[in-house]
């Protein structure tokens with residue numbers, strides 16, 4: 001069976017929203033405090049950073065990771081409205097930095113086990129995701145009973161692969177067109 005192509009995923013969101021916990025949950029099906037520390041952050045896909053008070057270096061690093069990624073997950077914490085307000089600027093930066101635009105993206109509202117402390121309604125997340133034309137998941141890295149964390153990661157991977165397949169087809173079609181044009185040119189020359 002053909003191996004699935006590698007997908008480079010980048011996870012963005014304000015500090016403390018649970019990026020590392022989500023990646024650990026996805027990779028190990030465990031919450032971060034249960035996981036083996038020897039696994040280490042090197043196994044995490046990505047874990048960036050604050051959107052406020054960023055140094056020039058932080059900004060440069062974030063932009064280079066945006067260029068690096070094939071697919072993106074933007075995370076906010078449903079108990080932290082500020083982290084929700086960071087989403088739109090992050091998405092704009094992504095649109096500015098990443099070419100071509102309209103990247104594979106999923107929006108995640110994390111920590112939904114803390115419903116009593118909720119500051120961002122589910123419908124607000126849904127509305128923002130609709131504006132950004134991307135899928136939306138509310139989930140909890142801590143108590144992921146329905147498997148929404150894995151579903152969010154899989155959805156962005158599927159979207160990346162779908163687009164790679166379309167691009168591959170377009171590339172093959174354009175190289176076939178080039179060959180046809182070259183043959184036609186040769187035939188025209190020969191017959192003239």
Ligand SMILES: Nc1nc2c(ncn2[C@@H]2O[C@H](COP(=O)(O)OP(=O)(O)OP(=O)(O)O)[C@@H](O)[C@H]2O)c(=O)[nH]1
Nearest residue numbers: 015016017018019020021047048049111140141142
């Ligand atoms: N209750 C609850 N706590 C969570 C959840 N996800 C993460 N946390 C906690 O939130 C805190 C921050 O989680 P991290 O995964 O380190 O967040 P981060 O976004 O990677 O943070 P930075 O590395 O600072 O950017 C930790 O204390 C986690 O245990 C969740 O789904 N529910």
